[in-house]
Amino acid sequence: MASIPISLEESRVRAPRRASRRRPGRRSLMIRLLLAIVISIIVIFPLYWMVVVAFSTRADLLGGALRLWPTTFTLDNFTRVFTAFPVATWFGNSTAIALVVSVITVTINILGGYAFARLKFRGSSAVFLVALATLMIPVQVIMVPLFSLVTNLNLYGTYWAVILPTAASAFGLFLARQFILGIPTELIEAARIDGASHLRVLRSIVLPLSKPLIAVLFFMSLLQSWNDFSWPLIALKQNELFTLPIGLLYLQGQFGSDFGGTMAFALINVAPMVVLFLIFQRYFVQGFARSGIR
């Protein structure tokens, strides 16, 4: 470790707010707490405002005065949105698509992860790299061929037009491979010697040990698919097939500057994932953080 040839005094002058980790001064603690509170307010405020607007009357919103808290409470925005649009259908579409996508993605990623972790085959690392490289490709690059592919397969206008391309994601592949690499080789080899097939090994050894992995992958792809926008925008044409984000855009196009209605619907779109996110935060955090550890 290189020594740092600058005197302590000078550093105190330059950075009074970052004291030593071991001895947090009272003052620096207060400053950090304050900073954390300010940041949190900045982060939470737009969400708070969405909720406020969703429950405010139109007159209240059009008033020119600046106010940061609700003065009225109404469910009008929700009623208006529900009567004008098939919200329940869209909600159902989103749920169904997200669930099916997640199940397929988790299955593919675990199978693939097992293959890349435990089966040595010619060119396996090249294939693995290619699979990871596909993650870097934005859907807009391949949207034209993907669109004709989907049309040629007669999927356009069905849920599958959204589900299949979305589910073909290598996102969890890396995660799955790393996790399965962590399972002791002896366990798997012992089973192989006892005559178990790879499928059997996967079912009786890998899967029972991979519950945290499955949870992480499942929530990640659920979140991703629920919030996905770019591809569904291209792949869905009929109103009754829309997912919530597409419905939201459609609704905004119809409602224009009716922010109350738009925010009411945005809240319907956002709330389930926020609730899931807060409850299963551990899994999301693990998933995001692990994807960063290499």
Add this chain to the structure above:
Amino acid sequence: MLTLFVLIPIVWAIVVSFQRTDGFGGGTFSGLANYQRLVADPVFWRSALNTVLFTLIVTPLSMGLGLGAAVLMNSVLPARKIFRSILILPMAISGIATALIGVLLFDENSGLIDKLVRAAGLPGVPWQSNGPAAFVSIVLVTLWSRVGFNMLIYLAGLQAISPEVYEAGRLDGAGGWQNFRFLTVPLVGPSSFFLLILNVIYSFQVFDLVFVMTGGGPGNATSVIVTYAYDQGFVTRDQGYAAAIGVVLLLVMLVFTAVRWRTSRSRDLVE
């Protein structure tokens, strides 16, 4: 069984590669016409410039703010978990909802931010009718939604640093800033590298925020490559041209990946 496990990824990779190359020029073969048009298209260059600008602004800012927040969250702090939860909450919000909240807040007639600015006695900012202002509003909303992720990755990196390192730094007389500059920043190097890649990829792909907040306007001031490609392919319905734009984007990504590949190799050699 082996074939099954191996086949799924391979077939899928082949399908993807097939999709990339398919669709050139649509029904008729038009040679390089699309590319010739591309080179001469000022809107394309404007979009490319915007994309690069966006990447150059958003990447360092979200990483810097992310690291700052991570250091804060890694220090002694009451209710640390609650703060952390709040900071990563935007990650759960869909891009379109984020964008609409942005529209709501930045609306130049009735938006809250404008009201706040005016209440402070400053002139209102034309967030929608002025190009640079529109660009700034997109950057701000992007930062709001991205910093949490950067923080999370940095937090994981910070927690892997053993406290003894700081103890040693303290014995050597390092103050807070030196600790940060000479210990923290180098030690989270791998996280920084990873985030750099991810942020660049993300920035090159930014779509929903731009699409919803400004639609590329005013006058292409905020148009980026992907929104332009979408416009060409599915609004103007010139799919061959859109595919050409996609291919150019793909080439840029490939170059970037290659650079990344080489630098990560040379890093391995150095270490």
